Amino acid sequence: MLLDFSTTFAWRCPFCGELELNEINIFYFSGSSRLEIKCGCDFTKLIIIKNNSKRYQLKYNCIICESEHRIFYTQSELWSNQVKKIKCVENGAELGYLGPYAEVKKLADLEEEYLELMMDKLEFEDYFSNPEVMLSVLNILHDIAENSGLICQCGNEDIEIEMLPGKVKLTCHQCYGAININAETKDDLLFLKKLRKVKILEGVVSALERTN
Ligand SMILES: [Zn+2]
Numbered sequence: 386m387l388l389d390f391s392t393t394f395a396w397r398c399p400f401c402g403e404l405e406l407n408e409i410n411i412f413y414f415s416g417s418s419r420l421e422i423k424c425g426c427d428f429t430k431l432i433i434i435k436n437n438s439k440r441y442q443l444k445y446n447c448i449i450c451e452s453e454h455r456i457f458y459t460q461s462e463l464w465s466n467q468v469k470k471i472k473c474v475e476n477g478a479e480l481g482y483l484g485p486y487a488e489v490k491k492l493a494d495l496e497e498e499y500l501e502l503m504m505d506k507l508e509f510e511d512y513f514s515n516p517e518v519m520l521s522v523l524n525i526l527h528d529i530a531e532n533s534g535l536i537c538q539c540g541n542e543d544i545e546i547e548m549l550p551g552k553v554k555l556t557c558h559q560c561y562g563a564i565n566i567n568a569e570t571k572d573d574l575l576f577l578k579k580l581r582k583v584k585i586l587e588g589v590v591s592a593l594e595r596t597n
């Protein structure tokens with residue numbers, strides 16, 4: 386087994402949520418048996434204690450079950466080039482990674498991407514009263530716009546589309562006419578599907594039902 390006596394932690398700070406990479410090597414343990422890894426916010430994320438020449442202890446506060454966990458690695462495990470997943474001891478959820486820099490970095494990047502996707506998805510679903518209908522309404526409007534069906538009476542064809550929780554607002558910035566399209570129920574969707582053209586009345590703010 387290859388040991389290069391350096392390893393990288395990817396660990397999300399339980400205090401500020403930042404996922405940082407920290408590289409350590411065996412020389413940190415030459416003068417001391419205890420190493421604290423701190424986040425940029427100064428919170429101590431991990432404590433590594435060298436119990437003896439063959440055994441290392443890793444201590445961390447778990448964000449999942451909010452208690453302190455301790456795991457042990459042998460010297461060859463800790464410095465090996467195999468990626469180790471650090472988990473919540475109670476329920477097995479992955480909290481971080483330990484291993485060669487390149488591989489740990491890849492895993493950390495993936496996790497950040499995944500988290501961003503989840504956040505976007507949650508925000509999207511929280512914001513709209515009916516996210517599925519909203520998506521379909523946007524699709525239909527997009528088709529209508531592609532066929533030059535999204536226009537304003539004043540002659541402007543550059544219409545701004547704004548998404549609100551239960552409706553879409555189309556605004557003409559030339560004359561400030563606007564039209565609201567409901568995007569909440571299946572009926573809203575069926576109604577919109579029949580349309581080929583959405584025309585804003587010059588300088589008038591209206592709702593789609595009344596003008597069509
Ligand atoms: Zn932090």
Ligand SMILES: [Zn+2]
Binds near residue numbers: 448449451454472476
């Ligand atoms: Zn835990």
Ligand SMILES: [Zn+2]
Binds near residue numbers: 539
């Ligand atoms: Zn206009």
